[in-house]
Amino acid sequence: xxxxxxxxxxxxxxxxxxxxxxxxxxxxxxxxxxxxxxxxxxxxxxxxxxxxxxxxxxxxxxxxxxxxxxxxxxxxxxxxxxxxxxxxxxxxxxxxxxxxxxxxxxxxxxxxxxxxxxxxxxxxxxxxxxxxxxxxxxxxxxxxxxxxxxxxxxxxxxxxxxxxxxxxxxxxxxxxxxxxxxxxxxxxxxxxxxxxxxxxxxxxxxxxxxxxxxxxxxxxxxxxxxxxxxxxxxxxxxxxxxxxxxxxxxxxxxxxxxxxxxxxxxxxxxxxxxxxxxxxxxxxxxxxxxxxxxxxxxxxxx
Amino acid sequence: xxxxxxxxxxxxxxxxxxxxxxxxxxxxxxxxxxxxxxxxxxxxxxxxxxxxxxxxxxxxxxxxxxxxxxxxxxxxxxxxxxxxxxxxxxxxxxxxxxxxxxxxxxxxxxxxxxxxxxxxxxxxxxxxxxxxxxxxxxxxxxxxxxxxxxxxxxxxxxxxxxxxxxxxxxxxxxxxxxxxxxxxxxxxxxxxxxxxxxxxxxxxxxxxxxxxxxxxxxxxxxxxxxxx
Numbered sequence: 179x180x181x182x183x184x185x186x187x188x189x190x191x192x193x194x195x196x197x198x199x200x201x202x203x204x205x206x207x208x209x210x211x212x213x214x215x216x217x218x219x220x221x222x223x224x225x226x227x228x229x230x231x232x233x234x235x236x237x238x239x240x241x242x243x244x245x246x247x248x249x250x251x252x253x254x255x256x257x258x259x260x261x262x263x264x265x266x267x268x269x270x271x272x273x274x275x276x277x278x279x280x281x282x283x284x285x286x287x288x289x290x291x292x293x294x295x296x297x298x299x300x301x302x303x304x305x306x307x308x309x310x311x312x313x314x315x316x317x318x319x320x321x322x323x324x325x326x327x328x329x330x331x332x333x334x335x336x337x338x339x340x341x342x343x344x345x346x347x348x349x350x351x352x353x354x355x356x357x358x359x360x361x362x363x364x365x366x367x368x369x370x371x372x373x374x375x376x377x378x379x380x381x382x383x384x385x386x387x388x389x390x391x392x393x394x395x396x397x398x399x400x401x402x403x404x405x406x407x408x409x410x411x412x413x414x415x416x417x418x419x420x421x422x423x424x425x426x427x428x429x430x431x432x433x434x435x436x437x438x439x440x441x442x443x444x445x446x447x448x449x450x451x452x453x454x455x456x457x458x459x460x461x462x463x464x465x466x467x468x469x470x471x472x473x474x475x476x477x478x479x480x
Numbered sequence: 481x482x483x484x485x486x487x488x489x490x491x492x493x494x495x496x497x498x499x500x501x502x503x504x505x506x507x508x509x510x511x512x513x514x515x516x517x518x519x520x521x522x523x524x525x526x527x528x529x530x531x532x533x534x535x536x537x538x539x540x541x542x543x544x545x546x547x548x549x550x551x552x553x554x555x556x557x558x559x560x561x562x563x564x565x566x567x568x569x570x571x572x573x574x575x576x577x578x579x580x581x582x583x584x585x586x587x588x589x590x591x592x593x594x595x596x597x598x599x600x601x602x603x604x605x606x607x608x609x610x611x612x613x614x615x616x617x618x619x620x621x622x623x624x625x626x627x628x629x630x631x632x633x634x635x636x637x638x639x640x641x642x643x644x645x646x647x648x649x650x651x652x653x654x655x656x657x658x659x660x661x662x663x664x665x666x667x668x669x670x671x672x673x674x675x676x677x678x679x680x681x682x683x684x685x686x687x688x689x690x691x692x693x694x695x696x697x698x699x700x701x702x703x704x705x706x707x708x
Contacts, residue, residue, distance in 0.1 A: 184587060384571055387531075388632065389561035390588035392554070 411462020
């Protein structure tokens with residue numbers, strides 16, 4: 179006795195009739211899910227940034243100017259053999275100076291420098307950034323002095339740690355905001371559907387009077403809830419795509435520039451963003467159905 | 481055969497109002513019964529118990545030999561399909577025409593379209609509204625609206641028709657028309673229970689009269705009158 183045509187026409191005529199109510203519900207879903215989606219994308223993005231920073235943590239080992247070629251080769255071989263090392267690159271004094279000149283092109287500082295004050299170095303990348311301190315310690319003897327040939331070891335630990343903790347905080351805050359917004363969405367959809375059920379209580383009363391089964395009464399409202407949630411979330415995704423995308427990419431550029439991160443999982447390039455969009459649409463539909471299900475319980479006793 | 485039977489039925493509301501007290505009553509198939517008594521005497525409670533809108537406090541109610549008190553909630557719709565209901569306030573849907581209002585009752589119980597197209601005009605003719613089937617409730621008089629609601633209650637040909645003050649909002653001349661329709665429905669074998677405090681209707685019909693007072697049956701009379 180399923181009659182899909184009845185339910186569809188009932189859903190849409192009811193939607194037409196309660197247009198303002200439905201419009202409110204859809205707008206509510208669209209706005210809240212847009213914000214939820216924005217933060218979700220942000221969280222994923224931050225995760226991506228953290229990962230790419232982690233993979234880029236470097237250890238610079240500055241060498242003494244008078245280091246012998248044998249010692250240098252020995253050190254290079256030694257460092258390469260460590261399991262933490264994922265890459266090692268020798269930068270000579272000349273290369274270092276070239277790089278410095280490139281970075282400070284047109285600056286007055288170049289005129290004041292005489293000769294080449296920059297040391298040669300090994301730039302080491304690690305497969306596990308957490309081990310950076312451990313690796314750095316290997317360049318020291320028991321007294322805390324650097325071993326022969328090594329002038330200094332730099333790994334910007336405090337900078338990296340600070341960055342990690344900041345991104346972690348942003349991630350947690352965004353996550354909490356997402357949860358709160360989802361709760362708000364449920365409450366708002368729930369209330370809207372309840373109002374629309376209340377507006378049709380006479381119809382429900384008559385339906386029950388003439389012996390309509392409970393599911394028969396419920397299904398149009400569940401459809402309506404699903405439809406409103408689905409439409410709202412689709413609007414949210416379109417908004418996210420248009421507005422959020424450009425905003426986030428711009429935001430990312432700022433992060434990239436200020437933090438001098440070379441490559442990032444730029445938003446939109448990954449397929450994670452597609453999953454976020456699909457997730458939001460499914461979420462919208464589910465929220466709609468679940469909220470109307472809860473709202474119906476008071477009016478249609480099982 | 482007893483169509484409706486009340487055995488030691490008590491109904492006490494949550495606010496401890498006693499609405500019905502030890503009701504024992506049998507109504508035969510095809511009978512026409514008036515339920516009379518002042519407001520608050522328990523007439524509406526009686527009707528609500530029959531369609532299981534509210535549960536009994538104690539005792540049992542049998543409809544067609546079946547105890548409806550221990551009926552599962554999911555079976556209530558089935559019960560209501562066998563009991564037509566007419567109310568003082570008609571309970572018509574304002575955005576549907578007379579035809580649609582009657583058809584709605586068949587739609588929601590899953591009747592196919594061709595049956596609806598045959599049955600609705602038939603029952604509208606029975607209540608004398610076949611030429612107003614496209615009118616909306618606000619375009620109809622009170623009497624006509626009540627006839628639509630009777631058509632809706634009867635379109636499914638239920639064995640029982642309950643009417644709670646069906647003439648309460650209607651002038652006496654129009655009420656006669658309503659009573660003629662209810663009599664006609666009764667004549668084809670439908671058991672009709674009508675709650676009313678319309679003295680002249682009861683007196684002119686000369687049917688069985690059950691009088692309630694403060695939730696108790698104080699009179700049960702075949703071919704009775706309203707009382708003094």
